[in-house]
Amino acid sequence: MAQEHNSGLNPSTRIGMLNTVINHEKVSSYRETAWPPRSYSSMAEILGNEAGLAIYRRFATLNAQNLLYLQSELINLEAELKKLVLDDSSSDDEQRRVFQSDIGALKSAPADATAGKQWRKILEIRVKLKEYNDALLQHSHLYQLPEANSHDLRVLREWYGDPDLGALFLPLPEGNAWNEEMTKDLVALSVRKTDGDVFTRWITEKIMPKYHQKIGYKLRKTTANGIYDYRDSKFNSTANTISIILSSLIPPASIFALYYVNHTPVRLGLIMIFSAILAACLAIFTAARRVEIFAATVALASVQVVFIGTNNGGSTVP
Incomplete structure (x- = not known):
């Protein structure tokens, strides 16, 4: 069994491609039964089996x-x-x-x-x-080729620098391949299988690491390589669900607000506000292009203008 290391790194914070997290204890023991640690073979197994960690120099x-x-x-x-x-x-x-x-x-x-x-x-x-x-x-x-994802690169660097795993085994200058100064020259052979919207990236890169650190590592098992694997498809489903709910609520919410407002300048202000909200939601929760966002906001504004034209007065609650 591998001896316990004192690297000071918390395995539960290591999130990379497919939101992978290295579990050092399991990886260390697994390496002794497969490839020797601190070797091309052990590193190749990590890079080969975890697509997001396949990061190399572009030269x-x-x-x-x-x-x-x-x-x-x-x-x-x-x-x-x-x-x-x-x-x-x-x-x-x-x-x-x-x-x-x-x-x-x-x-x-x-x-x-x-x-x-x-x-x-x-x-x-x-x-x-x-x-x-x-x-x-x-x-x-x-x-x-896409640039290396910052979280995936962090996982690879932590693996390579860990005493029980990579331990900087490559001689210089080979060992400088993933250094900070090489970041701009690094490319990934695989990309995240997400829709590419801001919300999904925020979930995968900000929320999931915290969730895993607090709860996730207790509920999930590692793979053979000692990796916690969270599939990106679930984050896509979450983002899609939220975007669908919002898209169904914003138009009727705007009409509802306009119905109870009689003052025309205020109504025009509400049209601007709801159009901006719709545009922001499309930009954050979807990967829509600018022309598509523009078309959607124009369509919403048109519906609101038509409503104002056909409903000059609001209703009062008895």
Whole structure:
């Protein structure tokens, strides 16, 4: 069994992708029966089995530098090809002069002769161009990967720095891969399976860690890797339920308020207030686009204006 550690870190506060929380006692004992702690294997098991913790360097600077090198090589090759084209087109050799309009003659020129230089250069450029295009597209795809979630990254850093688990086992500079200064260069291979609205993110990143620290860890069991797993689908359901309830209450609430108000300026003020409330709810509880929020608020305001136009006086309670 692993010895008890005194890292001072509270496992119940560690929330990451899918709201995972590392349980150190179970992880430590589990590691001794599977992979040795403080090793590539133990770390690979964590990164491989917990999708949200699959966080790696993008190496943006190195990739950009590589692209610059390839680009420079191609620029020089392009200049060399232009010179060869001019030399062939102005040559006294009739066979070389037709290279610009006869691909067959260009390809059939003796490879070891002066006439074959242009085609050899084209083949050289073709290889380098493919390498450059592949690197360019790969670099573009790297920038489409999501940035590492701050909570997932915190879990990984705490695992790596824990005496019983990672314990900073990688030698420098390898061990700097997840340091604070590398944060902007880190990407996640998986994203949270949430609707992406503000409310759901607030629940998963702020409320759930506190809930788990106080109650959740007593009610849930860990996975084989010693991870508490809270599925994002449940947070989506909660956010969807709240948004549906609010969307059904705001329009009738606005009409109800307008019905009991007779003063026109106050009514117009209420239209503005309820439109702002609807817009705020859509922005917080849904992932609606700006144009969709604008359309919804306009529709609500239109309904309220129509109501005012058809109901000039409020009702009084007997």
